Structures are given as C-alpha cells and as structure tokens.
Amino acid sequence: MEPTTKTETLDIEGMTCASCASFVEKSLTRTPGVQRAMVNFATEKATIDYLPAQASPATLKEAVVNAGYGVTERAPDTSAADRQAEIDQQKALAYVKLKRRFWVATVLAIIIMPLSMLMLWPAMMARVNMQWLNYGLLVLTLPVLLYSGREFFTSAWNGFKHRAANMDTLIAVGTGAAFLYSLAATVVPGWFMRRGIMPEVYYDTTATIIALILLGKVLELRAKTQTSAAIKALMGLQAKTARVVRPDGQEVDVPIEQVQLNDLVVVRPGEKVATDGVIEEGTSAVDEAMLTGESLPVEKKTGDPVFGATLNKTGSFRFRVTKVGADTMLSQIVKLVEDAQGSRAPIQRLADKVSAIFVPTVVVIAILTFVLWFDLAPVEARLPLALVNFVAVLIIACPCALGLATPTAIMVSTGKGAEHGVLIRNAEALEKAHQVNTVLLDKTGTITRGEPAVTDFVPAEGQDAAQLLQVVAAVERQSEHPLAEAVVRYADAQHAPAIPATGFQAIEGKGAQASVNGQAVLIGNFRLLDEAGISLSPTVRRQADELLGQAKTVLYVAVNKQAVGLIGVADTVRDTSAAAIKRLQGMGIEVVMMTGDNPQTAAQVAGQVGIKRYFAEVLPSGKAGKVKELQAEGRVVAMVGDGINDAPALAQADIGLAMGGGTDVAMEAAGITLMRSDLQGVVTAIELSRQTIRTIKQNLFFAFIYNTLGIPVAAGLLYPFFGILLSPMLAAGAMALSSVSVLTNSLRLRSFSPAKN
Amino acid sequence: MDTAEIIVTLTGLALSAFVIWYFFFSARQTASAVSTSSGVQEVDITVKGGYSPDVIEVERGKPVQLSFYRDEENSCSEELLMPDFSIRRDLPAFKTTLVELLPQQAGTFTFTCGMGMLRGSLVVK
Numbered sequence: 001m002e003p004t005t006k007t008e009t010l011d012i013e014g015m016t017c018a019s020c021a022s023f024v025e026k027s028l029t030r031t032p033g034v035q036r037a038m039v040n041f042a043t044e045k046a047t048i049d050y051l052p053a054q055a056s057p058a059t060l061k062e063a064v065v066n067a068g069y070g071v072t073e074r075a076p077d078t079s080a081a082d083r084q085a086e087i088d089q090q091k092a093l094a095y096v097k098l099k100r101r102f103w104v105a106t107v108l109a110i111i112i113m114p115l116s117m118l119m120l121w122p123a124m125m126a127r128v129n130m131q132w133l134n135y136g137l138l139v140l141t142l143p144v145l146l147y148s149g150r151e152f153f154t155s156a157w158n159g160f161k162h163r164a165a166n167m168d169t170l171i172a173v174g175t176g177a178a179f180l181y182s183l184a185a186t187v188v189p190g191w192f193m194r195r196g197i198m199p200e201v202y203y204d205t206t207a208t209i210i211a212l213i214l215l216g217k218v219l220e221l222r223a224k225t226q227t228s229a230a231i232k233a234l235m236g237l238q239a240k241t242a243r244v245v246r247p248d249g250q251e252v253d254v255p256i257e258q259v260q261l262n263d264l265v266v267v268r269p270g271e272k273v274a275t276d277g278v279i280e281e282g283t284s285a286v287d288e289a290m291l292t293g294e295s296l297p298v299e300k301k302t303g304d305p306v307f308g309a310t311l312n313k314t315g316s317f318r319f320r321v322t323k324v325g326a327d328t329m330l331s332q333i334v335k336l337v338e339d340a341q342g343s344r345a346p347i348q349r350l351a352d353k354v355s356a357i358f359v360p361t362v363v364v365i366a367i368l369t370f371v372l373w374f375d376l377a378p379v380e381a382r383l384p385l386a387l388v389n390f391v392a393v394l395i396i397a398c399p400c401a402l403g404l405a406t407p408t409a410i411m412v413s414t415g416k417g418a419e420h421g422v423l424i425r426n427a428e429a430l431e432k433a434h435q436v437n438t439v440l441l442d443k444t445g446t447i448t449r450g451e452p453a454v455t456d457f458v459p460a461e462g463q464d465a466a467q468l469l470q471v472v473a474a475v476e477r478q479s480e481h482p483l484a485e486a487v488v489r490y491a492d493a494q495h496a497p498a499i500p501a502t503g504f505q506a507i508e509g510k511g512a513q514a515s516v517n518g519q520a521v522l523i524g525n526f527r528l529l530d531e532a533g534i535s536l537s538p539t540v541r542r543q544a545d546e547l548l549g550q551a552k553t554v555l556y557v558a559v560n561k562q563a564v565g566l567i568g569v570a571d572t573v574r575d576t577s578a579a580a581i582k583r584l585q586g587m588g589i590e591v592v593m594m595t596g597d598n599p600q601t602a603a604q605v606a607g608q609v610g611i612k613r614y615f616a617e618v619l620p621s622g623k624a625g626k627v628k629e630l631q632a633e634g635r636v637v638a639m640v641g642d643g644i645n646d647a648p649a650l651a652q653a654d655i656g657l658a659m660g661g662g663t664d665v666a667m668e669a670a671g672i673t674l675m676r677s678d679l680q681g682v683v684t685a686i687e688l689s690r691q692t693i694r695t696i697k698q699n700l701f702f703a704f705i706y707n708t709l710g711i712p713v714a715a716g717l718l719y720p721f722f723g724i725l726l727s728p729m730l731a732a733g734a735m736a737l738s739s740v741s742v743l744t745n746s747l748r749l750r751s752f753s754p755a756k757n
Numbered sequence: 758m759d760t761a762e763i764i765v766t767l768t769g770l771a772l773s774a775f776v777i778w779y780f781f782f783s784a785r786q787t788a789s790a791v792s793t794s795s796g797v798q799e800v801d802i803t804v805k806g807g808y809s810p811d812v813i814e815v816e817r818g819k820p821v822q823l824s825f826y827r828d829e830e831n832s833c834s835e836e837l838l839m840p841d842f843s844i845r846r847d848l849p850a851f852k853t854t855l856v857e858l859l860p861q862q863a864g865t866f867t868f869t870c871g872m873g874m875l876r877g878s879l880v881v882k
C-alpha cells in the first residue's frame with residue numbers, strides 16, 4: 001500500500017530574514033519522514049508534507065527548535081470551551097470582588113445610618129459635638145466611596161471622555177453631589193449658617209445608595225450567569241478525548257483536538273461519542289437527547305451517522321471520523337444559538353432608541369429639577385431640597401431595566417429551545433413565530449415519515465403468515481430497493497428468523513426473484529406476476545384493489561407459480577402527528593397541508609390527522625406559490641418542510657421551520673430548525689416564542705412604566721399636591737430592584753416545558 | 758428672584774445645554790480600517806468606558822477584523838453586541854478579543870455594550 005502523507009502547518013517564530021527561512025526549511029527537510037517542507041518568510045508559516053509513520057508534529061517542532069527558532073502554538077485554535085472557561089473565571093473573580101465591595105459598603109452603611117439619625121433623640125444630641133460627629137461620619141463614608149464605589153466614578157469618567165454616559169454616570173454624579181455637599185457642610189459649616197441654612201450632612205444617603213446599588217449588581221450578576229447557562233451546558237458536552245485506532249490496530253486515547261478526519265474511533269458502552277462520523281463496525285443504541293431533544297435512544301448500525309457529544313448506551317462500535325472541530329453538529333448548534341443570542345429583536349427597537357439618549361436626558365432632567373426646587377422652594381430650605389431631589393432623580397432612573405428587557409429573554413429562550421431540539425436562527429424569527437396563525441405542512445417527511453413502511457401483510461387463504469414472512473424477508477434481504485428495505489424492517493420488527501435465499505435476481509422495474517428452501521419465490525408488482533403467467537384468485541384481487549384504494553403500493557408474492565399473499569406499503573403517518581396538529585389547532589392556529597399526491601391520498605392523510613384544508617398535486621416548484629396564496633389571505637404563515645425543494649417555500653413564508661435531518665439548504669432558508677423529525681417540535685417552537693414575547697412585553701412595559709413614573713416622583717412632582725418627596729435612599733432601593741425584577745422575569749422562561757399531549 | 762437664584766438658573770441651563778451638546782452633537786473620533794496584504798481590513802479598538810475610536814469606516818465586501826482590547830474591569834463593557842451581524846461576544850478584561858465579519862451592505866451599523874449604553878458605529882462604504 002502506498003504510504004499516505006500528512007500535511008502540517010506550523011507558525012514559526014523568530015525569523016528575521018529570508019535566509020532564516022531557508023535555514024528552517026533545510027532543517028525540516030532533513031528530518032526523517034519529511035517529504036517536502038516549504039517556509040514562507042512573509043507569513044512566518046511552514047507547510048510540511050510528512051509520513052505519519054516516521055514523523056509527527058512533535059518531531060517537526062523539534063526540528064524547528066533545533067534550528068534555533070520557535071513554534072508558536074496556534075492561538076486562534078483555542079476551543080470555544082477554553083475561551084468560555086477563561087471568561088467564566090474572570091467573571092467569577094469579578095463576582096467575588098463585587099461581593100466584597102458590597103459587604104464593606106453594607107457594614108459601614110449600617111453603622112452610618114443610626115449615627116446620622118441622632119437628631120431623632122434630642123437627649124443624645126445634646127451630648128455629642130455635631131462637628132465631631134460629622135467628621136466621624138466622613139471617615140466612615142470615605143471607604144464606601146473610595147473602595148466600594150470607586151468603580152462608578154472611574155467608569156463614569158472613562159465614559160465621559162468618550163462622550164458616553166452610562167448608569168455609572170448617574171450614580172457617580174448622584175452620590176458625588178451628596179458627598180461633596182456633606183463634605184462642605186462638615187468642613188465649613190459657618191458658611192452655611194451665615195446664609196441661614198442648617199449644615200446638614202448626607203453621608204448616610206451616599207453610603208446607602210452605594211450599598212443598595214451594589215446589592216442590585218450582585219443580584220444582577222448572579223441572575224445573568226443563569227441566562228447563558230444553556231449554551232454553556234451545550235459547550236460542556238464536548239468529549240475531551242477519543243480512543244483512536246492506529247493503523248497497527250493499537251487503540252490510543254488522544255485529546256479531542258488531535259483527532260483528524262478519517263481516523264477510526266472506538267466507542268464503548270457508556271462512553272461519549274467523540275466527534276461526528278459514520279459507523280463502520282458494530283451496532284448500538286445512542287442517546288441523542290442532548291442534540292435533538294429526543295428522549296428515546298436511537299438504534300445505530302453500520303453506515304449510520306453518529307454525532308459528537310451523544311452518549312453510547314448498549315453496544316460498542318467503531319466509526320470513521322467525518323467532521324471535527326467547528327464542523328461538528330454540536331459546534332454548529334452552539335454557533336447557531338450564539339448567533340441567535342447576538343441578534344436583535346425588532347420589538348427591541350424602541351427600547352434601543354430610548355437607551356441611546358437615556359442617561360444624558362436624565363442628567364438634564366436632574367439639573368432642571370435642581371434649578372426649579374432652588375427657585376421655588378422657601379429660601380431657608382431650598383438648597384437641601386434641590387440637592388435631595390437632584391440626587392433622587394439621578395438614582396431612580398434605571399436604563400438597565402430597558403437594556404436587559406429583551407436580550408435576557410432571548411438568551412434564555414434560545415438556550416431553552418436548543419435543549420428541546422428547537423434551534424432558533426435569530427431573535428427576529430422568534431418574534432415572527434409568535435404571530436403565526438397558519439401552519440403549512442409539507443406532507444411527506446413532516447406529517448409522514450417520508451419513507452415507505454409495510455402497513456398490511458395479507459397472506460392468501462390457507463397460508464401461514466409467519467412462515468410466509470420468513471420467506472419473503474429472505475428474498476428482500478438481498479435487495480437494495482427502498483420497498484424491499486421496508487419489508488425487511490417489518491420482518492425484523494416481527495422478529496421473523498432470517499433464513500437464506502439463493503439465486504437472487506432483481507428484475508428492473510418489476511421486482512425480484514430467488515429461491516428459498518428450494519421454492520421459487522417472486523415478489524414484485526402486478527406485471528411481474530402477470531408476465532410469469534400467474535393469476536390471482538378473486539379474493540386476492542379484491543384485497544389488492546382495497547389496498548390500492550387506500551393509495552398504498554401493493555407488492556404481490558408468488559411461491560411456486562402460485563399467488564400466496566400481498567403486502568401493502570405506504571408512507572406512514574408519524575405517531576405524534578395527529579396529536580401535534582390537534583395541539584396547534586387548540587392554540588388557534590389553522591393547519592394546512594400540501595402534497596404532490598393525488599387528491600384521494602391527500603384527503604385520506606388529511607382526514608387521518610384532522611386537517612381540514614389541504615392542497616393536493618402541488619408541484620415542487622409550486623410550493624412557494626401556495627405560501628404566497630395563504631399570505632394573500634392575510635395570514636401569517638409558518639411553513640414546515642424538510643427537503644431541498646422546500647427551501648424557496650421556507651424562505652417565502654413569514655417563518656420557515658426545517659425539520660430534523662433536514663438539508664443544509666433548508667436549514668439555511670429556515671428561521672427555525674427542528675432537530676427532531678416530529679411535528680411536536682413545531683408546537684414547542686410556537687409555544688416558546690409566544691411565552692418569550694409575552695415575557696419581553698412584560699419586561700418592556702415594566703421598564704418604561706418604572707422610569708416614566710419613577711423619575712417625576714423623584715423630581716418631586718407629587719410634592720405640591722400630596723407633600724410626597726422620594727428619599728434618594730428609597731430611590732436606590734427601587735433602582736436596584738428594578739433591573740433584578742426584569743432579569744428574574746426573563747429567567748422564569750427557564751421553566752418552560754413544551755406541552756405534552 | 759434673588760442673585761443666588763439667577764446664578765443657579767443660568768448655571769443650570771448652561772449645564773443642560775452643555776450636556777446635550779457634549780453627548781449628542783459633538784464630533785466623534787473616527788478611524789478608517791487599515792487593509793492588510795491579505796485584504797483583511799483591520800481595526801484596533803480600545804474599550805474603556807466607551808469605544809475608541811467609536812466610528813469605524815470600512816469598505817463593503819471585504820472581510821473586517823476588529824480587535825477589541827478591553828482596558829478595564831468595569832462590568833458595563835463586558836459584553837459586545839453587533840446585532841446587525843448577529844454577534845454577542847464576552848470581552849475578557851485586559852485581553853484582546855477578535856471579531857470577524859464580512860459587511861455585505863453599505864450603511865451605518867451600531868455596536869453597543871450589553872445594555873446599549875456604550876455605543877460605536879461601523880460605517881460600511
């Protein structure tokens with residue numbers, strides 16, 4: 001056998017001139033097993049063809065190092081999981097720091113609060129020196145401001161330099177103003193007294209605001225990590241190692257990154273399948289729930305595809321690797337979910353516009369609040385009142401709630417969808433799906449399995465059914481025709497023992513013949529028997545007509561020139577179809593079917609699953625037209641299909657749903673991909689979308705109402721009528737709770753589970 | 758109206774006008790992408806309380822590589838959103854994160870932090 005060469009690319013470090021490149025090249029070429037080495041000075045890359053039996057990436061690297069240069073590990077190849085791990089680590093660290101800052105602020109605020117309220121006990125007040133007390137409070141407040149609250153100020157300042165204002169700007173200006181006023185009142189109380197103002201301090205306000213806002217942040221961070229839990233769980237599914245069979249037959253565990261295309265990988269019971277491939281040897285049942293949401297293990301045999309991250313249950317098998325890294329099904333699902341989480345829902349547009357101008361607008365409102373209070377309030381109280389309301393306005397305003405309302409819900413629900421085998425392409429698709437009032441189903445492959453199955457096995461009078469099935473299966477096992485496969489599946493399901501057949505011969509367009517137990521067996525269409533001069537008894541003829549009337553394909557079986565039975569074959573309706581369609585109708589959605597079949601067959605299938613409206617004899621090219629026809633009736637149409645010729649219809653529909661095992665083209669055209677070949681997925685997708693949009697609307701409503709009511713109240717709008725003023729501390733509490741409420745509401749989507757019938 | 762009131766009122770109005778001008782109408786820092794020999798348009802962006810530069814000009818139809826260096830720990834900027842390109846990326850602090858995209862259509866596309874407070878735009882010509 002001709003030894004196969006492998007190609008490796010290395011990033012070379014330290015080459016300063018073109019002659020270095022030729023030096024590295026020479027060194028590589030001299031290495032045993034290397035057939036050709038090419039070093040590019042400009043790109044700093046070496047491309048090497050080598051014999052894997054004599055050289056390996058490690059020996060190549062050694063050759064480069066021996067020549068006096070370095071090899072850079074290819075950085076962009078770090079897996080998504082690694083990157084995520086680093087980010088997670090940073091976030092965990094940030095969380096610990098944040099919590100520490102929160103506790104420092106809280107403990108100090110708890111001490112500062114009662115000290116500031118001494119004036120409530122006049123007896124106590126008489127004994128303490130106000131001046132000294134204020135200095136004490138100042139000392140206690142400084143750490144809150146400079147340690148716990150520092151980030152607000154640095155962030156506000158960094159933002160200011162960029163002409164950007166964020167939530168931290170509001171907090172920094174608010175607490176900063178309260179603190180500076182208090183500082184002045186502490187250091188130069190005489191200046192205030194001379195103007196008839198009590199030199200009051202607001203250290204408690206400063207400290208409490210910071211403590212409460214930090215509390216909000218702690219809660220927010222904790223909740224936020226949960227919004228992306230689903231996608232992290234998906235990434236974590238990746239197997240770490242694979243047991244690769246070397247050409248010499250040795251089995252070696254290698255890290256997953258080193259598995260290459262066409263490697264042979266062994267999977268034993270209870271192990272994870274390392275990557276995507278095709279089984280070469282062995283059978284097993286594989287749990288694919290993590291990818292498809294299908295809870296029952298799937299039977300796998302030679303030639304069947306297996307997918308990385310799925311769990312092998314019963315048998316052990318060997319498979320040939322067909323996809324690695326970013327091309328695997330798991331990586332693609334992760335990518336799709338990530339993309340969806342990065343997309344923007346149209347419903348968010350208004351919130352986005354408001355967010356963009358929110359903070360500067362609030363700052364202006366706060367300044368005007370200050371001016372109005374200063375101008376309108378009684379002279380002796382005007383400065384404190386103006387200040388308190390200025391701070392309250394800044395603190396109560398919460399742009400976070402607006403910003404979090406939509407994306408958090410989208411993140412939770414796209415992750416949740418993936419868990420149930422519903423992959424949502426983007427937020428727009430999710431939003432569209434909730435408006436759907438008509439679902440158009442392409443019959444074949446969606447309502448039905450899309451492959452023939454034996455529906456009737458009819459032995460002629462006096463024939464033993466079990467024995468006849470054995471004989472029939474013996475012949476059909478030799479055939480590759482889809483109808484024959486259906487018969488074999490049926491026989492296997494009935495546990496018919498396999499017996500040998502000899503002299504098998506396929507008769508093009510008619511059927512097949514073979515000899516079983518010395519008997520001549522013919523299986524095929526009517527013409528096959530007719531041409532062999534075999535006549536049907538009136539009973540058999542009547543039974544055949546009956547099957548044909550049900551739009552089934554009929555196989556005729558003859559043994560020793562005598563018709564002995566019939567087999568009815570049809571594309572069968574999936575067990576779950578009727579229930580799922582009923583459920584859709586229960587949700588107020590009209591379900592319409594289209595098919596290329598004749599009207600009788602169409603009517604029959606439609607009746608079987610409870611569909612009232614259907615299009616029969618639709619040509620593949622006419623499918624998109626039918627979608628348009630329904631849209632012209634003013635309907636919002638979801639199209640469910642599976643094949644290539646569905647792609648235009650999927651794209652034409654308001655939302656396209658491509659069904660599992662669907663082609664890439666169909667998935668490309670579809671807004672939602674269902675990993676499982678089952679109409680239940682359509683129900684799940686629409687229910688999930690309806691719940692998500694409901695959650696988003698609640699969030700947005702809350703965020704808008706909170707701010708539009710909160711800001712005027714904080715500005716003191718109620719004061720002239722009811723004498724109500726909002727303390728900045730209460731404002732801080734409200735603000736901390738508002739963003740957490742929105743997040744919590746989004747997280748409720750995690751408990752989504754599709755309705756079971 | 759006493760003197761103090763007049764001063765406060767005028768200062769307040771002036772401040773308001775400044776805030777509106779500064780945040781909404783003042784000129785932004787613009788940068789054009791540098792094309793490498795391989796035809797990739799590269800731009801380095803520093804993330805610290807905002808994006809600098811915050812207006813990035815690139816050409817249509819050529820791959821773009823944006824290197825975001827996040828020069829702070831503040832949680833505001835930890836997420837990067839480019840909704841028009843379906844990108845949501847976590848930016849680790851004090852690390853460079855590469856974002857690659859291929860602009861097919863001309864136009865101005867906003868990118869923001871997770872909550873839409875920090876904003877920048879990608880101008881595709």
